[in-house]
Amino acid sequence: MNGELSPRMKVVVYGLMSVLLIPFVFPTWWMVTSSIKPISDIFAFPPEIVPSRLDLSTYAKVFELQPFAQQYWNSAYIAAVVTVGTMLFSSMAGYAFARIRFPFANTLFMIVLLGLLIPSEVTIVPLFRIFLSWGMVNTHWPLILVPIFGAPSVFATFVMRQYFIALPVELEEAARVDGLGRFKIFRTIALPLARPALGAVGIFTFLHSWNLYLEPIVFLSSPEKFTLPQALTQFTDAYGGAMWNIQLAAATMTAIPVLIVFIVAQKQFIEGLAHTGLKG
Amino acid sequence: MAPVKLANVRKSFGAVEIIQGVDVDIVDGEFLVLVGPSGCGKSTLLRMIAGLESISSGEIAIGDRVVNDLEPKFRDIAMVFQNYALYPHMTVERNMGFSLEHRGHSKSEIAERVQWAAQILDLAKLLDRYPRQLSGGQRQRVAMGRAIVRNPQVFLFDEPLSNLDAKLRVVMRAEIKSLHQRLGVTTVYVTHDQVEAMTMADRIVVMNGGKVEQIGTPLELYDRPANRFVAGFIGSPAMNFLPGTITRAGFEAGGVTLPLPGPIAERDGQDAVYGIRPEHLALDGEGLEAEVLLVEPMGSETQVTLRLAGQQMIAVFRERISARPGETIRLRPDVAAAHLFDAASGARLN
Ligand SMILES: Nc1ncnc2c1ncn2[C@@H]1O[C@H](COP(=O)(O)OP(=O)(O)OP(=O)(O)O)[C@@H](O)[C@H]1O
Ligand SMILES: [Mg+2]
Numbered sequence: 001m002n003g004e005l006s007p008r009m010k011v012v013v014y015g016l017m018s019v020l021l022i023p024f025v026f027p028t029w030w031m032v033t034s035s036i037k038p039i040s041d042i043f044a045f046p047p048e049i050v051p052s053r054l055d056l057s058t059y060a061k062v063f064e065l066q067p068f069a070q071q072y073w074n075s076a077y078i079a080a081v082v083t084v085g086t087m088l089f090s091s092m093a094g095y096a097f098a099r100i101r102f103p104f105a106n107t108l109f110m111i112v113l114l115g116l117l118i119p120s121e122v123t124i125v126p127l128f129r130i131f132l133s134w135g136m137v138n139t140h141w142p143l144i145l146v147p148i149f150g151a152p153s154v155f156a157t158f159v160m161r162q163y164f165i166a167l168p169v170e171l172e173e174a175a176r177v178d179g180l181g182r183f184k185i186f187r188t189i190a191l192p193l194a195r196p197a198l199g200a201v202g203i204f205t206f207l208h209s210w211n212l213y214l215e216p217i218v219f220l221s222s223p224e225k226f227t228l229p230q231a232l233t234q235f236t237d238a239y240g241g242a243m244w245n246i247q248l249a250a251a252t253m254t255a256i257p258v259l260i261v262f263i264v265a266q267k268q269f270i271e272g273l274a275h276t277g278l279k280g
Numbered sequence: 281m282a283p284v285k286l287a288n289v290r291k292s293f294g295a296v297e298i299i300q301g302v303d304v305d306i307v308d309g310e311f312l313v314l315v316g317p318s319g320c321g322k323s324t325l326l327r328m329i330a331g332l333e334s335i336s337s338g339e340i341a342i343g344d345r346v347v348n349d350l351e352p353k354f355r356d357i358a359m360v361f362q363n364y365a366l367y368p369h370m371t372v373e374r375n376m377g378f379s380l381e382h383r384g385h386s387k388s389e390i391a392e393r394v395q396w397a398a399q400i401l402d403l404a405k406l407l408d409r410y411p412r413q414l415s416g417g418q419r420q421r422v423a424m425g426r427a428i429v430r431n432p433q434v435f436l437f438d439e440p441l442s443n444l445d446a447k448l449r450v451v452m453r454a455e456i457k458s459l460h461q462r463l464g465v466t467t468v469y470v471t472h473d474q475v476e477a478m479t480m481a482d483r484i485v486v487m488n489g490g491k492v493e494q495i496g497t498p499l500e501l502y503d504r505p506a507n508r509f510v511a512g513f514i515g516s517p518a519m520n521f522l523p524g525t526i527t528r529a530g531f532e533a534g535g536v537t538l539p540l541p542g543p544i545a546e547r548d549g550q551d552a553v554y555g556i557r558p559e560h561l562a563l564d565g566e567g568l569e570a571e572v573l574l575v576e577p578m579g580s581e582t583q584v585t586l587r588l589a590g591q592q593m594i595a596v597f598r599e600r601i602s603a604r605p606g607e608t609i610r611l612r613p614d615v616a617a618a619h620l621f622d623a624a625s626g627a628r629l630n
Contacts, residue, residue, distance in 0.1 A: 168363065168365065170361045170362075170363060170365035171365050171367060171368075173332050173352075173359075173361070173365065174359070174361060174365040174366075174367070174426075175367075175378075176331075176332065176351070176352045176353065177330060177331075177332070177352045177353070177357065177358065177359045177379075178353070178378050178379035178382060178426075179352075179353035179379050179382045179383050180353070180382055184382065189367060192369045193368065193369060
């Protein structure tokens with residue numbers, strides 16, 4: 001955009017953006033406020049935008065009803081391991097596909113990309129049987145191994161490869177003349193320059209793992225092993241009805257890291273994806 | 281410092297032979313310029329010396345070592361790239377010291393070498409900057425600094441000035457030249473700019489289509505081009521060419537007869553091309569008639585575009601010319617400075 005908007009245009013543009021924001025902000029607002037309302041107020045009509053009566057006991061109940069701290073830790077450490085692992089694998093694989101000439105490199109890359117086309121619902125049963133035979137059912141291993149070697153990592157590899165291809169080859173040639181071997185070039189030249197892409201990969205991998213739902217409910221059966229998305233479904237009364245305010249309190253706590261990640265890293269995220277040509 | 285020897289060097293990309301057998305002996309400490317039109321394989325040849333491109337056949341030796349299968353880092357060369365290839369995420373200081381870091385030099389030694397190079401190239405105040413914070417000329421100097429800190433056997437430059445504006449190019453040209461005089465390191469310098477080649481080189485290698493057309497000092501190439509290609513490539517404005525036939529009477533072309541250089545009577549009847557440089561056409565009342573097309577006074581000299589023997593030509597005069605377009609002037613070519621080339625092969629005849 002060039003030039004400043006006129007004051008009148010500014011009002012119009014900002015007004016329009018505020019209206020467009022409502023569908024995005026309202027659910028979050030509703031989730032947070034409902035988590036501190038008595039359950040009877042949640043479905044009041046018209047809805048209460050600002051809660052009139054506060055009930056903060058919901059947050060304590062979250063921890064009473066389930067080993068929520070343990071579950072929170074499960075989600076956190078699994079997401080951390082998956083993120084670091086994926087960044088490691090995808091950056092190296094992406095670099096290899098971008099820069100190292102080896103037989104059938106392109107064919108191999110195509111085959112790897114095909115992994116993205118298979119929905120996880122298709123592979124979950126075979127995976128279950130494999131992990132069962134390895135004695136890994138009801139452990140966290142599937143939640144770590146499947147993303148690191150599955151679709152999220154493939155996507156990450158694609159993003160990294162595109163970024164590495166776009167880096168000027170001369171930089172690496174200069175490094176070769178300067179006396180660096182392939183791995184050092186990767187570590188000291190290519191990887192530092194690929195930080196925006198790596199950041200984007202880190203963010204979406206973290207979010208993907210944090211939000212993983214199908215795999216936990218298939219592979220995990222004991223509550224102290226649960227991850228958060230799965231735990232959220234467990235706040236029900238004796239008849240299976242949802243305890244809305246408690247569930248929303250748990251959901252609020254679950255959403256916090258996601259919000260933090262987005263606020264801190266949104267610029268990085270968009271830059272990283274923009275470079276791959278995936279976004280406008 | 282070391283001599284560099286290229287012996288029948290060839291390079292193919294797939295089925296296409298890009299370098300078709302190049303032989304050059306580069307003397308220790310020499311400033312050799314590779315020049316030629318775009319796409320003739322200059323960069324490829326330079327990159328083969330650097331070790332960035334494999335050698336399909338032939339031999340490259342640096343000093344007394346054949347380096348065909350050596351990685352760049354073992355060749356003891358330093359290269360300056362056209363776009364400088366400075367590491368964007370490192371400061372100037374780190375950029376310059378980077379190669380030393382990876383060759384096991386101590387911190388103090390690196391700092392000392394970098395300081396030394398920064399002093400020579402007037403970069404001392406810029407050491408903490410990042411490449412994006414530098415002007416084109418400064419980047420260019422950092423790229424050279426990165427090359428000289430290592431004290432390599434050979435410097436390789438690939439069109440290092442082509443991203444600079446005309447004025448800065450002249451300045452940097454002199455700077456590179458004086459750097460060479462100071463350090464005396466064998467240098468191979470690629471350019472497609474024949475003025476750069478003429479002004480900087482000890483010797484020039486003129487390349488065309490993957491082959492060497494001629495090797496020689498700038499003035500050798502200027503005075504005695506081995507073929508029509510070199511004749512047309514070296515010199516600005518370019519040499520005038522006049523196709524015609526050699527006869528006993530002289531060189532006949534477009535209804536006029538020009539005097540022939542040297543005894544070539546045995547070539548009677550041969551088709552040839554007569555070459556004469558713009559400054560070797562002199563005003564002479566007895567000379568050949570030429571129609572003036574354009575007069576461009578430059579102050580120190582005057583450039584005149586004219587039609588002589590049906591062919592458009594350029595003449596350069598030290599004196600001021602009062603002729604106007606459409607008028608006729610009389611010119612006499614300096615026979616001693618004329619060139620004759622074979623019409624078919626382009627090879628020099630005299
Ligand atoms: N990796 C490659 N694969 C295939 N062909 C190549 C490759 N590198 C260069 N070529 C071809 O080799 C020829 C010579 O290229 P080169 O870059 O050496 O030319 P140059 O003389 O440096 O030209 P310029 O003055 O434009 O830089 C060109 O026709 C180019 O297309
Ligand atoms: Mg080139």
